[in-house]
Amino acid sequence: MMFPVNMEEQDYTTYCREMLTQLMTSKVSKVCLDAQELILTMISHFSLDITSVYNWSMVDPKVAGWLLNPDHPPNTFTEVVKMLWKDNHQECDQDADATTLLCQDLSQLLDVMELLRRRLMDCDLLDLYLNVEMKLTPILAGMEYHGICVDPQRLINMGDILKKRIGMVESDAYKSAGHRFLLSSHVQLRTVLFDELHLDEKCENRQKLARTSVNNLKSTSESVLVKLQHLHPLPKLVLEYRKLEKMKSTYVDGILACIKEGKLTATWDHTSAATGRLTSANPNIQSVPKQPLEITEASNKQPAEGDKHETTSLCAREPYIAREGCSFLAADFQSIEFRLLAHFSKDPSLLKVFQGDDKKDVFVELTSQWMNVPPGSVQTTDRERTKRVVYSIMYGVGPEKLATYLNVSAAEAKGFISSFLRRFPGVSRFTHKCIEECKAKGHVRTILKRWRLIPNIKSPNFFLKSQAERQAVNFVVQGSAADICKLAMILVGKQLVERGLRARLLIQLHDELVFEVADEEVDSVRGVVKDIMQSDDLLCDGKIKLQVPLRVSISVGKSWGRMTDSE
DNA sequence: AGTCGGACGCTACG
DNA sequence: CGTAGCGTCC
Structure with missing residues (x-):
């Protein structure tokens, strides 16, 4: 490509825009590392109509590398090269200057992409690569370009309310613990709950309390605090403190820090999830809470009135x-x-739940099938339990975790799972088929x-093997x-x-x-x-x-x- | 003496 | 199961 130098700036921009647009829409193969970033830059710089970039076609070596090995995607061009040639790749010149290195990279780019294409073809991934992943690239660039409008004042107001409430919960917590300590420290909380107050020993019918995964210490997680909350006021206060603090730090202050020119511009990442999902970061918009947080705000101003507290509902999605x-x-x-579980399992009873009337509630329908009762008399708690059981089976979580979700014993949870699998045997057939296929081929699709x-x-390690089966x-x-x-x-x-x-x-x-x-x-x-x-x-x-x-x-x-x- | 980075724990979302 | 991000602690 040639760029004339003797041109007025206006004409030059127009010329470049025209050139690049023609190139991008042409049938010529374009290899581009970080294509998404290039598209975003071009949309912004040349003020291109977003819809015109949807039919740009490029191939990106990093996306190809990720598709070939989603658990260990290459992060740089060098890593792509390493991945293809493993150990016997030609050594790069360590002392070479930037230009020389760039030329080396460029000279390899076409070869690398050709090799990647062949690998994708051999692994039956080329169609997915060209017709799904690379078509998605301009769409992600568009999402980054648009951004989302948020009202900063609303966030600031929420932050003020949260700050007040956090201060009150904090002082209540110190009183109930008998001394000040760092409420946000799990280590200090563990000492207070278990060494000072001995709440684990007082725990009803010797319930098993969760342990931390790496160091096998007594956990202070939500599920534990819920079990302890009737023994002492502190666990409940910590639970409230954590909810408020999470909301404030991540969804108020964290979001405010990400606002640029009045809008949120998250980055959308193709290649960071091994499952093929997208991720968003700075901020992670996908984790903004759906449920509002109910907080009781003490109204110190008019204590004479009947109600001591007024409840406020804070919704993290409201400012968007x-x-x-x-x-x-x-x-x-x-x-x-x-x-999809129903589809893969081909279980007739499970499939029946999704057929016919669109209006019906699938979990009510499923509970009805499972418990042999008419849909009309399915209780809300039974419906909720069915939902938990289904998702536990899909995620492969064991009876222990399910038990904490349902607040029942592990034995009961185990009973629910086996009862469900007996009633819908296609599900077990499907999971076994997955595991067998994985053992035979070393991968699943x-x-x-x-x-x-x-x-x-x-x-040979039981834990690793079980984890692999769930995965x-x-x-x-x-x-x-x-x-x-x-x-x-x-x-x-x-x-x-x-x-x-x-x-x-x-x-x-x-x-x-x-x-x-x-x-x-x-x-x-x-x-x-x-x-x-x-x-x-x-x-x-x-x-x-x-x-x-x-x-x-x-x-x-x-x-x-x-x-x-x-x- | 202050600061950085990695390990860990916890918790939002799906 | 698997993402991001906040916080402590060393």
Whole structure:
């Protein structure tokens, strides 16, 4: 490519923009390390129309390296090279200057990419690479470019309320402990709870309290504090302190620190999750709490009035506001991982739960099947328990952890799991098939053939082998859900552009997409998004057949904290 | 004497 | 299961 030097700046910019746009949309193969970053830079620098970058096609060696070995992705070009040639790669000249090094890299770039392409082909990953992962790259760049508007004043107000309440809980905690100590220190809390107050010895019917995983010390985690809270006021105060502190440090102060020019600009990372999921960082928008935090605010001002306390509800998503004249539209795949478990298990009773009426509640339906009672008389607590059991089985967590979630004994939890597996035997068949396949091939695959190498599946160490088995099963379910969500992002993006709708994707929460939409386009966008996400076209034009239908629910709102269901 | 970085524990989300 | 990020502690 040539860049003329004798040009006015204005013309020069126009010239470059034209050149680069032509190059990017041409059929010529473009190899680019960190393609996402380049696209973002170009959108920002040349003020390009975001929709025009969706059909740019590039190949990125780092993304290829990650797909080949998702547990140990290469972070630099050197690491990509190392990965391909292992130990027998040509030594780089340590003393060479930057230009020489760059030239060496460039001279290798094409060869490297050619080799990566061949590897991807051999591993049956090329289709996934070209038609999913690389198509997603410009979409992620777009998400980073748009950013999300937040109202800083709301965050500051929340911070003030939290600060006051934290101070009060702190002094109450010191009183109940009998002395001051650092409430945020697990080590100090452990001493107070167990060495000074001996709460573990007073614990009802000798309940087993959790231990820390690395050092096997007495844990002070939520599940332990819940068990201790009836013995002494301190555990409950610590629980409240932790909730308030988490909210303040991560979701108020942490978010405020990430605001640049009035908006949040998270980075979206393709290659940091071995399961194929996306991650977001600085901030991690995917972990902003959904449930509001209820806090009791003592009103010192008018103690004469009847109520001593007034309760305030703090919602971390409340300060996220759609831009002027726009609304957020969220599209959520309803229990997609569970549906995929049903698909893979082919268990007739499980499949039946997802067939027919879209309106019915799948966990009520499942509880009804499991307990042999009519759906109408399923209790809320039973429904909740069913949900926990299903997710525990999918994640492969044992009876102990399930017991803490359900607040029952480990024996009871074990009973629930075995009862469930007896009632839906397809699930066990599926998990065993996963593990056997993994043992035979050394890896497992998702519906889009994404793979994960799991060498520990043959480990003589029981813990490592069990962990590997859980990972194998979980990867197939979680990774397949990730595949489908990526397909949705790509296809919805394409359809919105084709229909001239200016909705833009801002956030991906694994099974949910959040768009920002002009108010007058909300109805059209809702229709398009829902149709596509539920259509057979989504699954590679119907080439992939699922045993269950996918269902999408839509909600709309001006604030991310106040979204209402929308037909 | 102050500061950095890694290990660890805990907890949001899905 | 597996991400990010906050906090202590050495």
